[in-house]
Amino acid sequence: MPKAVDIRICMGTGGIAAGASAVLERFEEELSSTGVGASVRENCSRHNVGCRGFCARDVLVDVILDGERTTYQYIKPDMVQRIVEEHIVSGNPVEDWVVTDDYHNFHEKQVKVVLSDCGEVDPEDINSYKSRGGYKAVESVIGSKTPEDVIEMIKSSGLRGRGGAGFPTGLKWEFARKPESDQKYIICNADEGDPGAFMDRSIIEGNPHSVIEGMTIGAYCIGADKGYVYIRAEYPLAVKRLRIALEQAKEAGYLGENILGSGFSFNIKVKLGAGAFVCGEETALIASIEGQRGMPRAKPPFPAQQGLWGKPTVINNVETFSNVPYIVTKGPDWFSSFGTEKSKGTKVFALTGKIRNTGLIEVPMGMSLKEIIYDIGGGMERGEFKAVQTGGPSGGCIPKDMIDINVDFESLAKVGSIVGSGGMVVLDDTDCMVNIAKFFLEFTQRESCGKCTPCRVGTKRLLEILDRVTEGKGKSGDIELLLTLGQDIKDSSLCGLGQTAPNPILSTIKYFRDEYEAHINEKRCPAAVCKAMLTYTILEDACKGCTLCAKACPSDAISGEKKKPHVIDQGLCVKCGACFDTCKFKAVHKE
Amino acid sequence: MADRINITIDGEKVNVDGGLTVLQAARRSGFHIPTLCDDDRLKPYGGCRLCLVSIEGIPRPVTACTTPVTDGMVVETSNDHIERLRRTIVELLLSDHPNDCMTCDRAGDCTLQELAYFYGLRDNRFWGERRRYEDDDLNPFIKRDMEKCVLCGKCVRVCREVQGVGAIEISYRGFGAKVCPPYERDLNCEFCGQCVSLCPTGALSGKQWSGKGREKDVKKIKTVCPYCGCGCNLTLHVSRNEVIRVSSEPDTINEGWLCPKGRFGYEFIKSPDLLKSPLIRKNGKLEEVTWDEALKFVSEKLGSIKEKYGPDAIGGLSSARCTNEENYLFQKFIRAGIGTNNVDHCARL
Amino acid sequence: MAGLATVFGSGAMSNSMPEIEDNDVLFVIGSNTKENHPIVALRMIKAIQKGAKMIVADPRKVPMVKFAHLWLQQRPGTDVALLNSIMHVIVKEDLIDKEFIKEHTEDFEEVVKAIEDYTPEKGEEITGVPAEKIVEAARIYAGSPNAGIFYTMGITQHSHGTENVFSIANLAMMTGNLGKASAGVNPLRGQNNVQGSTDMGCIPNNYPGYQKVDIKENHEKFEKAWEARLSENIGMTATEMIDSAMKGDLKAVYIMGENPAMSDPDIEHTKKALGKLDLLVVQDIFLTETAELADVVLPATTFASKDGTFTNTDRRVQRVRKAVTPAGEARDDAWIIKQISGLMGYEMKYDGSEDVFNEIGTVWPAFAGISYSRVESGMGVQWPCPSKDHPGTPFLFAGGFPRGKGRFTAVSYREPAEITDKEYPFALTTGRELFHYHTGTMTRRVKPLDEISPEAYVEIRPEDASELSVENGSLVNVSSRRGTIKLKARISDRPGRGVVFIPFHFKEAAANVLTNTATDPICKIPEFKVCAVKVEKG
Structure with missing residues (x-):
């Protein structure tokens, strides 16, 4: 009979999507008086924890038996009974379901700072955070250190903004500290909008108190008594946990009036964004909080001088704030021991695409792309590695032959991409680079606020050119037109969105010009992605005449007698690929 | 007033007010920088991007309209790179414009047309989809042709910043961004027409003057509004002895702003109801007579009443809508010509 | 103007339009500025954007209220009580400008005596404005270096209009808000x-x-x-001329560009008087309601x-x-x-x-x-x-008042000439709206203006309307002791309880059929801004 059992279930959005709620429910049932674990229920505690990164293996469940941790993967509700029976009651882990080596490999090379408590603490319980050293930073700062000292500490840690631009955080705080003002604000930018990015969401879902603590220290440094978390309304779980955390922090005296008896007061409001990508741009975000349409304005003046309601304002993103308490408690030297000369600390990335270990990772700045993809990411899922797209719609593609590149601010910028907020999409040989560029352009064009001409009309025209290229209607000169227009848009747009929108095109042309040329000159999509240029044919030798493809075809383009090779009428074919997917004999050929 | 500072524009040293933007400083020093979205009376916007300039020490081109001048600043208003960007911007705008200058009211008075001319943009590298909007008829004053809108945002800003109303805003995103009232429906408008006066293209115009004459056809006469006491300066656009439009200049007491009466309320000038002939009541009915008859009748009748009952049996009511000169003459006539102080006007009404 | 002339020796706006944007406080009383002086209102909005505070005192929730920091909704005709109680607070809290009073004015003590009784509580009782708002208004107005007062006919068109103006002048003088830029007393x-x-x-x-x-x-x-x-x-004022004509003493009137048969109070009375004349000459651009009565019309x-x-x-x-x-x-x-x-x-x-x-x-x-x-x-x-x-004079009294010293004039609150009673329970106030001008002779001949605002209406509060079972847009009869007009009800939160408003632009339902001929004893201005009426379903 075990003395203490702690069951931790990954209940980030990814975990919940994989069925974590039902798993938790099953644990509750099995550990109730009528369940198989009735006998041990007194000793068992169950916790939600936030994302622990390896989303591909959800639902992940930790069973900690007298301090001995066993992690299960791919857990479904019907597996819970056995775990309770064999492991919790009888003490024999269900070895079949325990995570394998690659789970440990995934974590081994990571260095967790902001994610160190994610997946460990219960995000809805402040005491859980405190038990791991939470709010020690606030306690050590407020009333004991001067704001100048703390700013100095952040500066010497080398922390740079994790939202994309990489501006030194300490310096930003210093700029906002300097001006005299009756009112200052601190804003946490949680308007994470890059397609495929979920770093900030996971941090808030997994450890909201670290963000609150970081903001409070920031507010103390610049002299703000009001703060906002601007967060997407599409993140309901993050919003819920953030609100709970704010409530608890206030109750515990870490927020509100006269914090820890120091005379310093600070309150945080949650402001929901309506899902406009451009509101991640700081001046647009400010406009949105002020109740106006979220449109950027020219800088200077920078928000640190004139921000929200015209007052000095610091805007940092979630990950930046979350780093702060760790820097304060463990010291700037500890923090700057990670990373490169100019890019200190770690960075969280959302690793997605054609990679085996999809998930959330945190690595020291400067780790090579190769290590990330092969050692942590476990390599390609199926195809052959082709490129990595970093930095989301503002970023670029890094081709195969640059896989040894170090991932830090400077190195990525040098090859035409960016660290950005941390999106990392791995592409393989089935990805068409023109199509990838088009995907991001569609996104930025749709999300352009419409204020400035180059972004509003220019990205539309870029998209139209990409459209025709992918439709096999590209004209000679289109590549040059994309390059000149793209450069003009970069040079003349108002905000970061427009200034970086052409990056996916420019970098794919730079490294994959041959693919563009194939589309335009040969009307051929080398990755066989662009529908208009595909031809589906049935290989006579391979076809068994099973008729499945003919049944699947929505346009009756396939004909043939049973047990004899079938034929596709190219005039009727709509290139949907249904036959390709249906054929069990690989008899449908696509090119 | 900020201190005066020295800056260099296109190699020329100029001394300017330190509180200005680069655009303002350049304009006041006689340098031309193109723009669609700037107006001195509105807050800097930086939307159209045409006023991009190069400033020494700043790697990217910056918009002159949003950049404050600083002492020693070296500005270049034009170079190959900047002209290339401006040209691309105009070309992009034209690629989404009806380009129907032949029938547009604003031909000859259109910033976009001038820019197209300046850059010689007959061809366009970017022809593509064009925004298409149905005509809508929400009001009797303002004609909207949103396909001609260049999203400069002046209308939106003047409505909010100057008029304090905020009846319109940019809605939708991306290429589909459009200026409209909330939900394209709930128009809370005062019909001051400030937006119309600022529109740089043919997107907004007045229904009353649409099709009545273009810039080259009109003679402009400056005068003062006949309505309330604000004394707004009006510019009457006259064509064929008809006032076809009213506008106002920024360098006036009213800063170029008008109200619906001032801007749209001029039709009475050519009303068919205007009196065209003197009338005398004959057999209980007012009948047309000649001036000679009317004047003789009035003077004789006034004369005989004055003789019979004395001058104080006559009174005169003057008008707050007549000129100073007419009022002066009127009271002089009543006082010196009739001989009574029975003269008043409607100051109390 | 007579009021101001008595106090200062000159009657006009003391300051000028461009200065408005640099006021620290704008006290707008009895002026629907956004609709009737739209371009002045724009300067006020600019001032507010620059940080000025605005107090609006008006029985109706006029559009300017939207921009105001403080709105005082006084009952029609109670301005003197409101102003006196504001001054009471200013004196009590010692927010007066002693040096200005000593150097530039006389008879201040008389005003101090006269306002002694006007505590904010008494002010509340008479005006309906909560006492704390009166106190706040006093502190805002007197607590800033440059405060300007802006008023129009809401102040002057009363049987005690001159007294209203005296009160305004008293307020400006005791706080030293005259003789400098961006302040003053400004009749629009x-x-x-x-x-x-x-x-x-x-x-x-x-x-x-x-x-x-x-x-x-x-x-x-x-x-x-x-x-x-x-x-x-001294000759006769316009209202005196009408009375004299009625009596048969005045024999001829020569009217240039005026329309008293529409704009005078109690227009039936005016029409009758004009009918008695031996000669009525009307010189105008249209055949106005007055011209229709004329013996001679000159175009x-x-x-x-x-x-x-x-x-x-x-x-x-x-x-x-x-x-x-x-x-x-x-x-x-x-x-x-x-x-x-x-x-x-x-x-x-x-x-x-x-x-x-x-x-x-x-x-x-x-x-x-x-x-x-x-x-x-x-x-x-x-x-x-x-x-x-000489460059001209943007603001007056920089070197003192034309009459030497500005004279404080003690004023006590008097009720309007006609107050509401059981039979006529509503206070009617009249005025203009944005799209029309005066008697409508010009604007009603402008198609779009007439289209946007085609007909007369009476503004009435939802509570009052529902008590009368009147719906928005339904026809009602509005009657005073002088006559009845029929027009549509416009249910609106603009007027206060028991107050109705009718614009006077529409000859089909001329508001001045109802208004009272009672005039101010000093400057003979008629009391357009308050009379007693009843409203009945039509």
Whole structure:
């Protein structure tokens, strides 16, 4: 009979999507008086924890038996009974379901700072955070250190903004500290909008108190008594946990009036964004909080001088704030021991695409792309590695032959991409680079606020050119037109969105010009992605005449007698690929 | 007033007010920088991007309209790179414009047309989809042709910043961004027409003057509004002895702003109801007579009443809508010509 | 204007429009600025954007309230009580400008005595404005370096209009808000040249330039200048003329560009009086309601066919220029006056309007420095401007008041001449709306304006309407002791409980059928802003 059992279930959005709620429910049932674990229920505690990164293996469940941790993967509700029976009651882990080596490999090379408590603490319980050293930073700062000292500490840690631009955080705080003002604000930018990015969401879902603590220290440094978390309304779980955390922090005296008896007061409001990508741009975000349409304005003046309601304002993103308490408690030297000369600390990335270990990772700045993809990411899922797209719609593609590149601010910028907020999409040989560029352009064009001409009309025209290229209607000169227009848009747009929108095109042309040329000159999509240029044919030798493809075809383009090779009428074919997917004999050929 | 500072524009040293933007400083020093979205009376916007300039020490081109001048600043208003960007911007705008200058009211008075001319943009590298909007008829004053809108945002800003109303805003995103009232429906408008006066293209115009004459056809006469006491300066656009439009200049007491009466309320000038002939009541009915008859009748009748009952049996009511000169003459006539102080006007009404 | 002239020795807006944007406090009382002086309102909005605070005092929730920091909703006709209780707080909290009072004014003690009883609580009782708002208004107004008061007919068109003006003047003087930029006492003039026609002496007691007719030197000066014998008696005001005509004493009236049969209070009374005249001459651009009663109608031209000058609300003389030739036989007013005068033996020979203008400068020193060439620009020149090299005067009283010291005038609250009772339970207040002007002769002939605002209406609060079972848009009869009109109800949260508002632009339902002829004893202004009416389903 075990003395203490702690069951931790990954209940980030990814975990919940994989069925974590039902798993938790099953644990509750099995550990109730009528369940198989009735006998041990007194000793068992169950916790939600936030994302622990390896989303591909959800639902992940930790069973900690007298301090001995066993992690299960791919857990479904019907597996819970056995775990309770064999492991919790009888003490024999269900070895079949325990995570394998690659789970440990995934974590081994990571260095967790902001994610160190994610997946460990219960995000809805402040005491859980405190038990791991939470709010020690606030306690050590407020009333004991001067704001100048703390700013100095952040500066010497080398922390740079994790939202994309990489501006030194300490310096930003210093700029906002300097001006005299009756009112200052601190804003946490949680308007994470890059397609495929979920770093900030996971941090808030997994450890909201670290963000609150970081903001409070920031507010103390610049002299703000009001703060906002601007967060997407599409993140309901993050919003819920953030609100709970704010409530608890206030109750515990870490927020509100006269914090820890120091005379310093600070309150945080949650402001929901309506899902406009451009509101991640700081001046647009400010406009949105002020109740106006979220449109950027020219800088200077920078928000640190004139921000929200015209007052000095610091805007940092979630990950930046979350780093702060760790820097304060463990010291700037500890923090700057990670990373490169100019890019200190770690960075969280959302690793997605054609990679085996999809998930959330945190690595020291400067780790090579190769290590990330092969050692942590476990390599390609199926195809052959082709490129990595970093930095989301503002970023670029890094081709195969640059896989040894170090991932830090400077190195990525040098090859035409960016660290950005941390999106990392791995592409393989089935990805068409023109199509990838088009995907991001569609996104930025749709999300352009419409204020400035180059972004509003220019990205539309870029998209139209990409459209025709992918439709096999590209004209000679289109590549040059994309390059000149793209450069003009970069040079003349108002905000970061427009200034970086052409990056996916420019970098794919730079490294994959041959693919563009194939589309335009040969009307051929080398990755066989662009529908208009595909031809589906049935290989006579391979076809068994099973008729499945003919049944699947929505346009009756396939004909043939049973047990004899079938034929596709190219005039009727709509290139949907249904036959390709249906054929069990690989008899449908696509090119 | 900020201190005066020295800056260099296109190699020329100029001394300017330190509180200005680069655009303002350049304009006041006689340098031309193109723009669609700037107006001195509105807050800097930086939307159209045409006023991009190069400033020494700043790697990217910056918009002159949003950049404050600083002492020693070296500005270049034009170079190959900047002209290339401006040209691309105009070309992009034209690629989404009806380009129907032949029938547009604003031909000859259109910033976009001038820019197209300046850059010689007959061809366009970017022809593509064009925004298409149905005509809508929400009001009797303002004609909207949103396909001609260049999203400069002046209308939106003047409505909010100057008029304090905020009846319109940019809605939708991306290429589909459009200026409209909330939900394209709930128009809370005062019909001051400030937006119309600022529109740089043919997107907004007045229904009353649409099709009545273009810039080259009109003679402009400056005068003062006949309505309330604000004394707004009006510019009457006259064509064929008809006032076809009213506008106002920024360098006036009213800063170029008008109200619906001032801007749209001029039709009475050519009303068919205007009196065209003197009338005398004959057999209980007012009948047309000649001036000679009317004047003789009035003077004789006034004369005989004055003789019979004395001058104080006559009174005169003057008008707050007549000129100073007419009022002066009127009271002089009543006082010196009739001989009574029975003269008043409607100051109390 | 008579009120201000009594206090300061000159009656006009003390400050000018461009200064408004630099006020620290704007106290707007009895003025629906956004609708009736829209361009002044824009300057006020600019001031607020620059950080100014605005107090609006109005029985109706006029559009300006949206921009105000504080709205005082006084009952119609209770302005004196409101102002006195504001002053009570200012004196009690010692927010007065002692030095200004000592240097520039007299009789302050009398006002202190008169307002002693007007505690904020008493103010609340009379006006309906909560006492704490009165206190707050006092602190805002008196607590800033530059506070300007802006008012219009909501202050003056009362049987105690002059007393209202005295109160305003008292308030401005005790806080030293006169004689400097961006402050002052600012009556906003409602018609394009109402300032000009007063300046030009179209008032029975003054020659041009506020020179009193009953002062011998003035009389002699003008007899000499005009080469004519002039009457030494003060003449009749417009309202007195109507009464005199009614009695049969006044025999002839020559009306140039006015429409009293629409704009006077109790217009049935006015029409009857005009009907008794031996001769009614009306000179206008349209066949107005008054012209229809005339014996002779003389066709004049619109402003677009005239050369001359207008003087706007901030004493700014600006050029009017001829743009089109007039229709038919219409002639400009000056031509007509000169013809009649000539036929009656008093020749007036001038070489165009500029010649007339220059003569004005010879009889009124404050105009002497202004010439057509100086008012070419869009900014005009503001009188007083005594010499060619004088820049004009943006704000008055920089060197003290024309009469020497500003005189405080103790004023006590009096009820309006007609108050509500069981039979006539609503207080009616009248005024203009954004899309029309005065009696509507011009704006109602402008299609889009008439389209956007085609008909008369009475504004009534939802609570009052529901008690009467009146719905939005339904026809009602509004009656006073003088008459009845039928018009549509417009349910609105603008008026307070028990208050209704009717614009006076619409001849089909002329508000002035209902209004009271009671006038202010000093300046004879009628009480358009309050009378008792009843509202019944039509």
